[in-house]
Amino acid sequence: MAEAIQQLVLDVLDKDGAINDTRTLVLPGQTEPASSQDAQIIILGALNSLSSREMITYTTQETLTHVLTPEGASIALNGSHEARVWSAVPAKGEGSTVTPKDVEKLLGSEISKVGQGRAFKNKWIGKEGNNLVKLASEIVDSTQLEMREVDSTGTLKTGEKALADLRKRKLISQRKGQWFTVQKGPNFSTSTAKPETDLTVDMLTSGAWKTSTFKKYNFEAEGVPTSGGALHPLLKVRDEFRSIFLEMGFAEMPTSSFVESGFWCFDSLYVPQQHPAREVQDTFYLSDPSTSLPPPQEYYKRVARVHEHGGYGSTGYRAPWNDAESRKLLLRTHTTASSAAMLWKLAARCRGEVDDSKEDELATHSGATSKNQTQIKDGFRPAKLFSIDRVFRNETMDATHLAEFQQVEGVVADRGLTLADLIGFMRVFFKKMGIENLRFKPAYNPYTEPSLEIFAFHPHLRKWVEIGNSGMFRPEMLEPMGFPKDVHVHGWGLSLERPTMIRYGISNIRTLVGHKVSIEGVEKTPAVRF
Numbered sequence: 001m002a003e004a005i006q007q008l009v010l011d012v013l014d015k016d017g018a019i020n021d022t023r024t025l026v027l028p029g030q031t032e033p034a035s036s037q038d039a040q041i042i043i044l045g046a047l048n049s050l051s052s053r054e055m056i057t058y059t060t061q062e063t064l065t066h067v068l069t070p071e072g073a074s075i076a077l078n079g080s081h082e083a084r085v086w087s088a089v090p091a092k093g094e095g096s097t098v099t100p101k102d103v104e105k106l107l108g109s110e111i112s113k114v115g116q117g118r119a120f121k122n123k124w125i126g127k128e129g130n131n132l133v134k135l136a137s138e139i140v141d142s143t144q145l146e147m148r149e150v151d152s153t154g155t156l157k158t159g160e161k162a163l164a165d166l167r168k169r170k171l172i173s174q175r176k177g178q179w180f181t182v183q184k185g186p187n188f189s190t191s192t193a194k195p196e197t198d199l200t201v202d203m204l205t206s207g208a209w210k211t212s213t214f215k216k217y218n219f220e221a222e223g224v225p226t227s228g229g230a231l232h233p234l235l236k237v238r239d240e241f242r243s244i245f246l247e248m249g250f251a252e253m254p255t256s257s258f259v260e261s262g263f264w265c266f267d268s269l270y271v272p273q274q275h276p277a278r279e280v281q282d283t284f285y286l287s288d289p290s291t292s293l294p295p296p297q298e299y300y301k302r303v304a305r306v307h308e309h310g311g312y313g314s315t316g317y318r319a320p321w322n323d324a325e326s327r328k329l330l331l332r333t334h335t336t337a338s339s340a341a342m343l344w345k346l347a348a349r350c351r352g353e354v355d356d357s358k359e360d361e362l363a364t365h366s367g368a369t370s371k372n373q374t375q376i377k378d379g380f381r382p383a384k385l386f387s388i389d390r391v392f393r394n395e396t397m398d399a400t401h402l403a404e405f406q407q408v409e410g411v412v413a414d415r416g417l418t419l420a421d422l423i424g425f426m427r428v429f430f431k432k433m434g435i436e437n438l439r440f441k442p443a444y445n446p447y448t449e450p451s452l453e454i455f456a457f458h459p460h461l462r463k464w465v466e467i468g469n470s471g472m473f474r475p476e477m478l479e480p481m482g483f484p485k486d487v488h489v490h491g492w493g494l495s496l497e498r499p500t501m502i503r504y505g506i507s508n509i510r511t512l513v514g515h516k517v518s519i520e521g522v523e524k525t526p527a528v529r530f
């Protein structure tokens, strides 16, 4: 129906250019003019639809007209009650006689009663004995004329007072109406086909897009309000760690490669080749390519020797060395793999491989302080290095474990460092994170001795939670690199996820993966500090 009306409006506009005279619109499939409330709603809907596509413009006028009541309609047809009474009465001296009773019989009691009253008042009829007689030889039935005028024009020339009178007599009633002035719009066309809203694959393949009309963008429309972007909590906490490192004089290590060799991830760190952490259940190995480029040969030989036979005051593992194990490619299980590679580069001066007069890339990564730079001996320069990057472990995922996570790691290389330096350093470092209550527990790492697990008291959880792992790197690791005996390196590592979860009140580590966290975890949860 709506479509048909749209078509009707367009066709009329096409012929006339505009509809600005009053037209009676006969709805398709109907014979009566559209007068009902329903019809008005249908027409309005059709006009709105066309104008939203800018095919037409229209304005609406409210109209107030009058229609005849059934009684009014009968008067328009047969005359007023008084005129009918007058017609039924003979003129004077006509011979025949008519009594009021006769009129009542003829016209019914209602018409005869009201009609006689008015006809008497108008002096149209009078009484002669018991009989009624005409007093006027001719009359003008103004009520019937008024009814006919209202019927054809909806109003009366004589004005509102006369209309009010007829309404009171219940001969006419008011009717509200609407009419529309419709004009062609900028997109006028005689076709009601809806414009396309999407450019589809089908349209592209069939070529239909060439002839299709497309719905215009409505730039006035107010879009869905977007919430502002937010930094991922891991990024925020990473920034915090990074600032702490930088203000403590650390330099950031390059850690771009996720893929490492067994050599750098384990062997260089004096992790025995039979260590369970190297099993497939704990480490992801690459199948293609599966073998790394050969590591630096001299260093490699020294590492293999210390593992198999010992040296530097150590007995070694006394287990056969496997070249293939060392060359395996894997996803790094800790960023300590990068630390090892950086320390090996740092030791280049000690091995006499770097000409001191030349500036090399190490200068930018050494993080050396000016005080320490005066201590140059054996070519060694102290260094403070850090990294924050992704590591991978073949773990079963649960609320606190992921197969990949971010590791925050620092190493400090200097002469004469002791365990007290490490512990003191940890206190300063974590204090900057707002974590003051620390405990250290002896632990084991193949590459550090002594090793310490770091615990902090969590005031909300009301318990000690492990926040990191640390230790003094072993001579079996440092001396093959070429560091002199009195150079010590301490290091520590922690996950970025754990402090982030504590800070943002996130109980499931999986929430930290993906974009949901910005809505669920961060915006709704106030930051919790230790």
Ligand SMILES: N[C@@H](Cc1ccccc1)C(=O)O
Binding pocket: 333, 334, 335, 336, 409, 445, 448, 469, 470, 471, 490, 491, 492, 493, 494
């Ligand atoms: N690699 C250790 C962290 C660590 C780094 C350096 C020294 C000691 C420990 C870990 O993954 O937990």
